[in-house]
Amino acid sequence: MQLVRYLCKPILKVNTVFVRSYPGIREGAPRPAQVFHKMAQQDIPEVTEAPLMCYNWMCPYVHRVTLALAHKQATINMVDIDLANKPAWLPKFSPHGKVPAVTYNENGQQQVLYESLVLLQWVEDYFSKGPELLPGTPAQKAKGRIIISRFDGAAVSKFYQMVRCSDESSFAELLHGLKSEFAWLEESMDPTGPFMMGPTPTMVDAACAPWLLRLCVLQKLRNVDVLAGFPKLQKWLAAYKSHPDVVKTIKPPPNVDWEQGMIDIYGDKYAGGFKDMSKAAAQA
Numbered sequence: 549m550q551l552v553r554y555l556c557k558p559i560l561k562v563n564t565v566f567v568r569s570y571p572g573i574r575e576g577a578p579r580p581a582q583v584f585h586k587m588a589q590q591d592i593p594e595v596t597e598a599p600l601m602c603y604n605w606m607c608p609y610v611h612r613v614t615l616a617l618a619h620k621q622a623t624i625n626m627v628d629i630d631l632a633n634k635p636a637w638l639p640k641f642s643p644h645g646k647v648p649a650v651t652y653n654e655n656g657q658q659q660v661l662y663e664s665l666v667l668l669q670w671v672e673d674y675f676s677k678g679p680e681l682l683p684g685t686p687a688q689k690a691k692g693r694i695i696i697s698r699f700d701g702a703a704v705s706k707f708y709q710m711v712r713c714s715d716e717s718s719f720a721e722l723l724h725g726l727k728s729e730f731a732w733l734e735e736s737m738d739p740t741g742p743f744m745m746g747p748t749p750t751m752v753d754a755a756c757a758p759w760l761l762r763l764c765v766l767q768k769l770r771n772v773d774v775l776a777g778f779p780k781l782q783k784w785l786a787a788y789k790s791h792p793d794v795v796k797t798i799k800p801p802p803n804v805d806w807e808q809g810m811i812d813i814y815g816d817k818y819a820g821g822f823k824d825m826s827k828a829a830a831q832a
């Protein structure tokens with residue numbers, strides 16, 4: 549029987565779930581594996597002292613965390629979750645069945661952590677030897693957190709509503725609202741940038757970026773250039789997109805272009821394909 553189990557094991561290791569890894573720097577932290585591991589949907593990942601994150605390449609909330617990890621020069625193992633076909637073991641790793649979620653053993657107890665903004669602070673605390681993710685005076689840090697809180701509350705929901713919206717007057721109203729948020733963001737950002745808090749990317753960039761990087765979805769599916777008239781955000785986007793930390797986080801599945809992949813997924817799932825909103829945009 550043991551022999552049968554042993555022989556069957558490699559057959560179970562089909563290409564449904566991957567554990568990814570980044571090189572780590574935290575002193576004393578267990579070193580994650582350096583290669584992709586493949587597991588079958590039914591193979592429960594082992595909980596160890598090395599943090600493991602439930603991941604999905606298209607999820608903007610996951611993207612926040614991978615960006616923070618990259619800025620922190622930190623590593624973590626990741627297990628790829630198919631959100632359309634969630635593995636039965638997911639609740640043990642993510643109580644609400646959502647990504648991102650991080651689990652690992654601390655003092656012999658399994659920890660289960662979730663909510664992307666909480667995880668950004670966890671990255672800061674866990675990988676405490678890395679570059680500070682929110683540097684500055686207490687007031688500067690607080691201002692960074694004000695940006696995160698306002699962006700998370702207003703801009704993110706307007707983005708989703710605009711992707712879903714097919715009515716021109718509601719779209720114009722939403723775009724007007726998003727533009728007010730962007731005007732406030734431009735005023736609140738560091739005056740010279742190019743990043744939100746100054747010359748290097750911080751937790752504030754990681755928290756806001758996933759939706760700014762996904763504005764291509766509104767451009768292609770709604771024919772609207774949301775950043776027109778926002779030179780500081782345009783400069784931010786150009787600098788951030790090409791930053792080596794950010795480039796590391798752009799990991800679409802094989803043979804998929806990241807931007808086109810996003811446009812296709814949002815188009816199918818939320819936007820109902822293309823609708824020209826350029827006239828509505830002119831009224832916003």
Ligand SMILES: N[C@@H](CCC(=O)N[C@@H](CS)C(=O)NCC(=O)O)C(=O)O
Nearest residue numbers: 607608609645646647648663664665
């Ligand atoms: N508030 C959560 C949102 C996470 C979230 O909604 N993740 C989506 C993927 S982008 C998810 O896992 N959806 C699966 C589901 O709702 O069943 C966070 O900030 O982490």
